[in-house]
Amino acid sequence: MLKHIEIYLRSFFDKNRHHFVDGGKYKKLASIFEAVETIFFIPAIRTKNAPFVRDGLDLKRFMSIVLLALVPPLVFGIYNTGYHSLQAGGGNLTFFNVFLNGLMTVLPLIVVSYAVGFFWEILFSVIRKHPISEGFLVTGLLFPMTLPPTVPLWQVAVGISFGVVIGKEVFGGTGRNIFNPALTGRAFLFFAYPAKMSGGSVWVAIADTASSVVNAVTGATPLAMTALAPSFKNIETMLSSAGYTFLTLFVGNYPGSVGGTSALCCFLGAIILIVTGVASYRIIIGGVAGLLISSFLLSLFPSVSMNPWADINPLYHLVAGGFAFGIVYMATDPVSAPGTDRSKWVYGFCIGMLTVLIRVFNPAYPEGVMMAILFMNLFAPLFDFIAIRMRVSRRIPNV
Amino acid sequence: MREFVSVAMKTVRVKKGWRFKINGTPSPEIENRLEVKHVAATPSKIPFIKPRLLARSGDQVKIGSPLFEDKKNPGIKFLSPGSGKVVAVNYGPRRVIEEIIIALDADESCETFETVDAKTLSRLDRKTLILKLMAGGVWPFIRQLPYREIANPKLKPASILVSLDSADPFQPSPEVCYNNQRSFFDMGVQALRKLAERVTIIQSAKNRSIDWLNQLVTHQVLGDYPANDPGVVLYHTRQSPADNHAWYINGQDLLLIGEFLSTGLYPIQRVISFSDGTIENSKHIKTRLGIKLNELYSSHENMDHLRWIVGGVLSGYTSHADGFLGMYETSVMVIEEAQKSEFFGFARPGSDKLSNSRTVLSALSSAPLKVNSDMHGEERPCINCGYCAKICPVDILPQFTYKSIYADEIEEALAHGLLDCVECGLCSFVCPSKIELSELLIDAKHMYRREINQGA
Incomplete structure (x- = not known):
């Protein structure tokens, strides 16, 4: 069955290719033809330059x-x-x-x-x-x-x-x-x-x-709820009285964005990404560390405890809202993240830290992770610049 | 067996690199293939020279007769690897001399040079030795970092690195090459010591089967391909910028220098490794310099779908069945050409796909895989995944360096370590966007070399 489809599609693309090459009717649409074809077939392109054998991984x-x-x-x-x-x-x-x-x-x-x-x-x-x-x-x-x-x-x-x-x-x-x-x-x-x-x-x-x-x-997200009612002394009690226990937050069975509620599922996704090496574990672990460490430090300051998110158990930050989704899938986008190893740690850490700071000090925007990632995207080239300068200065020059 | 470890031996650990997972590693078995009809010199494969022919088509030459010299440096001569008649001089695009083919006589004759023994060698001064090596056609075996051109006889390097083997298992193994060659090797090392204060002899920590050789090794290397490359060892051992000016030579070529000095004849034999991906045919072959490739291997099938690679799949060059072995190359490999587009290739688990990443099922096993010449994907923009930087043995950041080359920021590229690039090809190999990183870096190096030579 699959073999038949393959043969049929192969001949279909081969028969129609002439429309899309130079001189063909639809030359301008060549990139569409190419895109559709390569969904089905990885074309056989021969290596021209060394190395003559290439890795089986493509984009x-x-x-x-x-x-x-x-x-x-x-x-x-x-x-x-x-x-x-x-x-x-x-x-x-x-x-x-x-x-x-x-x-x-x-x-x-x-x-x-x-x-x-x-x-x-x-x-x-x-x-x-x-x-x-x-x-x-x-x-x-x-x-x-x-x-x-x-x-x-x-x-x-x-x-x-x-x-x-x-x-x-x-x-x-x-x-x-x-x-x-x-x-x-x-x-x-x-x-x-x-x-x-x-x-x-x-x-x-x-x-x-x-x-x-x-x-x-009506059905407020846990984050929105705490922002609306900051008078509660203990946010954990408040959340669990509304039915949002730690476990509920972790599993993600609460109203929220379509894909971002479940820290558990994001954790599974993170395992896939880290095991295959597609996403940087440095960003993810750095982000989690940044979130936990900064929320722990904030809980030590009595002056900020007026804010409900300041003295919560740091683990709640991890499971609440879109942080897990953001750090696993958004922050690890290699294009907008920095490219050097050290700056990935810093970049991840800063995302976690900023998320907490936004949640704690700006309850009007309870979902801090989006702004944190975008803000750090802006800083990624700077982190890379500094990391590369550090590397270069350690190198014995060869010119 | 007693392990000989010389007192001064250092261990160099190279963390980055790639462990080969390709089918058909040559067995240590050795076959003689010395009876051949044609040999050739291949000037276009010698980097940066401008050849001037010294023999014409139809001329009669002996082993050791000059065939061509470098116009830019006329003392550097290239001698004939065979005795017979020059039957063809083949030109490539832009009148590059690709090969000078010699049809061999039934009984070959040799030019003879003055022999040298250890005692006379120790009394020779550096300049006389250099002239001797140049006249004898063996000087070109000594090369110069970072551009890998023939060593400039007017300069004195900080050190000479001798690499005895490669972490590429498709290169000849030292136990085959150096067995019973001690006298030539010693002679060669003695000659090198005249040329530079420091002679560094590099061997993989895994290849330690020849005792007398182990005693001579100064640096044993732990690491995957290309850890044994002289450029990599230099990068990991250098103390100051002055060390960058180094020469290097392949261990087998050092034997040729030793042989030339001891016998007074231009040496023409060497051991190469051959692989076609099968166990039966993949082995070492003792053969001649400049052998025609199809005299090494011919299968009964049509050979059009085969790719002939000389000098290693990652850093060598593509040739064809009628091509000839270049003077520096010690390995020949035959792989399948890319034939067929792959249906739903990206969605396959990839239990037979070769990849350095962990995105394929074959990553779970270390079993060697069959390879072909397919790119396995189309070129795409760089997404900064950093796979190239993760594998680069000399810690260049190719994903940033190639962008600075594009932006004409050559100073920035040099600061990143462009000239440390050992041309191993791993960055291009792993790139999921199929960007020709290695090619771009090498081109930039060559361009820089041209510019500084013009300025001088």
């Missing part, structure tokens, strides 16, 4: 591993979205039903994100005569996973457009962007349409059976 495989690592939070996110939607709207809470319900909410977000994002990718590739890069496969999935399930689809389209065009293409495309494109898109939505991106009413989607319009009901 497609690299990005596929990231997609694979995104599967646990995605599947859980779909289930979680469906669960809270059905729970709020009243419905049959069987696994299948919950999953299907979640899929109905989440799938349109993903489809719109990919469709609109690919439109821009293709447009820029055709104009620049570049091949279409695989990086967008990851961006296009990461972006909807950071959004609340109730976000209108047109906002998804606007957000991903901003992320791809302003976050990436204006800098020259894949490999040249300063900021993580998915987070850039999210930050744009966050500030442009705050009503749909934050607050207490956007995190649970219920499907109106009559019109299938996605509506929202």
